[in-house]
Amino acid sequence: MHSGGEHVAARPRPTARRIELGHELRELRQQAGITLEDAVKGLSFSETKLQRVETGFQDLRNAGDLRKLLTRYGVDDEDETERLVELQRTASRQDWWTPYTVATMSPSMPRFLGVESAAQAIRAYHPTCVLGLLQTERYAKAQHEIAKPIEESTTEFIQKSVALRMKRKDRVVTSDDPVKLWAILYEPALRYVAGDVDIMREQYEEITRIAKLDHVTVQILPQSVRGYLSLSDFTLLDLGDKLPMTVQLDTGAGMSLTDKSREVGRFTRMFEALSRSALPSEATPEFLQQLTREITS
Template sequence: MPPQQGSPTVRRLRLGQELRLLRERRNLTGAKAAAELGWSPSKVSRVEAAKTMPSVDDIKALAKLYKLDEGKVDELVGLLRDAEQRGWWEDYEDALPQEYTRFLGLEAEATYQRNWEPQLVPGLFQTEEYAREVILATRGIARITHSGVRSRVEARLDRQRRVLHRPDPGQMSVVLDESALMRRFGEPSVMRAQMEHLLEVSHLAHVSVRVLPLESLHPINTGAFIHLKFTGFDDVVYLEQLYTAHFVEDLERVAGYETAFDHIRSKALDEDESRVLVQSKAMSWRR
C-alpha cells in the first residue's frame, strides 16, 4: 500500500487516546478491563499507548465492554484503518533511528512547529550538499554506511517536499544562533548556497526565521529542540542527541520549553534584520 499524505503515527496515538478515554468514562481501570476481556493488563496499556495495534475484533470487544453504539464503533474502526496506512518515512526505516521516524510521523500532522537550533541550519531548510556534509561530519562516530548517508540525504529532501512544501503546510517559527551561519560544513561554496537557500525559505508565508546574534546576551543554556503543536492532541517536544533522541510529553515540561522558546525568540533579531544578517553571511562565504 503506498504511503499516504497524513500521519498514521498521529492516528495511532489518537486511537489509543480515544480508547483510554472511553475506558475511563466507564470507570474501569486497565486491569479491570483486561480481566473482563481475558487480556493481559499489559495489552490494554500497550494499545492505549499506541505501542500495539489492536485488531478489528479487539475494537469490537472493547466496544461491547464500553457499551458503544454502532456509529462509535464504525468511527473507531475507521481510525484503525487509517492508522494501518504507511507513512512516507517508513520507506527510510532501515536508515533512520526509530525515534526519528516517530518524530517524522508526528511532524507530518503538526499545525505549528517551533524550533531552536544553536548549532546548524535545521534539516527542513538544508540544501542537498549541506545536508550531505552535516551527515558526513558524524558518519564515523555514528557508524553510518555510505548507503546510509545517501538514504538519510534522500529522506531529508523528501521530508522538505512533504512538510515544508505541502499544499497545506503548518506554521513554522525557527530561531538559529548566529554561530550556525558561521560553522562550516563542506566548501565555502556549499555554505554560500546554503545561506542563499535559507534566505529564500525565509520568505515563505508560513515560515518565520530569526537569528540570535552573537553580540546578544545568551538568553538560556539549552540545546536544540523542536516543539510540535497539534489540533486536538497534546503538544510534544523532540530532543535529539548524538546517539539517542527522546520526546518530552509531560505537559508541565512541554510548557517549560514553550516558555524557553518564547524567551529566546524575544532576544533574537526580527525577520527583516535576520535576513540582512543571513545575506551578510552569504557574502562572507564568497571566497
C-alpha cells in the first residue's frame, strides 16, 4: 500500500456494534419463532424499542434486559451470552463524531456515519460534486459557503461539517485499517468551479494523489457518455459477511439508508453499469491534468 501520511489508530465504532448486535438479536428471535410483541412481554421496554434495537437505531443499555432476551430466545451458552453482553457494552459508548455534531445536522447523519465507519468497502457515485471522501478542506468549505444563503447555515455548522468531512476522509488516506474506496465521478461535477481556480487545481491534485493508493479506485464518467447515466448520487456500503450491505441515498430532505436486498441489488447494478460507461481508472490522472490545463489557460 502507498503511504498516505501518518497512520492513525482505528476509531471506536459504537454505532457499528449496535448494528451488529441488533442484527444478531433479530436473527436469534426469528430462529426462536418469537414475535416482537411476545419478545418484550413482561420486560421493561416496548416493542417499538426492540424494533429500533434490532435495526441499530437504539442501543440496549441494560445488560439485564439483554440477558432476559437471550434466555427467552433459548441462548443458554454462557460464553455466547458474555460475548453479546460485551458487544452491548461497546455499543453503548460515545461515537467518535459526537464533538462534530450540531443541532442542525440531519437526523439520519449519525446512523450513516456509524455505517460508514463499519464499512470494509465503499462504492460511491456522484454526478454534481467531488465525492466527500476525496474533497480537500478548501473545496469542502467553498461548497458550504456557496450554499450558505440558501441553507441558512451558521458559521459553526460549516466549520464542524468541514472538520467532520476531513475526519471521515482520514480512514481512506491515513488509517492503519483503510477502507477500500471505489469512486465514480461525473465530468460536469469536476468542471464545476467551487470557489476559484486555485481551489480546483488543488482538488484535482488531491484526487490524483488519493487515486494512487492501492486500496482506492477512481473512475471518471465522461460527459459524452453513451451508456447508462444516473443523475442521483448514491453510496454502497459493504459491512462484511456478518451484516447486510447498505445503500445511502441523498434526498431533498436529507438522506436515507436501506439494507433491503431488492434496493441493494438495484443500486449494485447501477454502479456496475456506470463503471462500464466510465473511463478506466488508469486514465484518471491524465484526465485531471487536462482539466487543470483548461481552467488555468
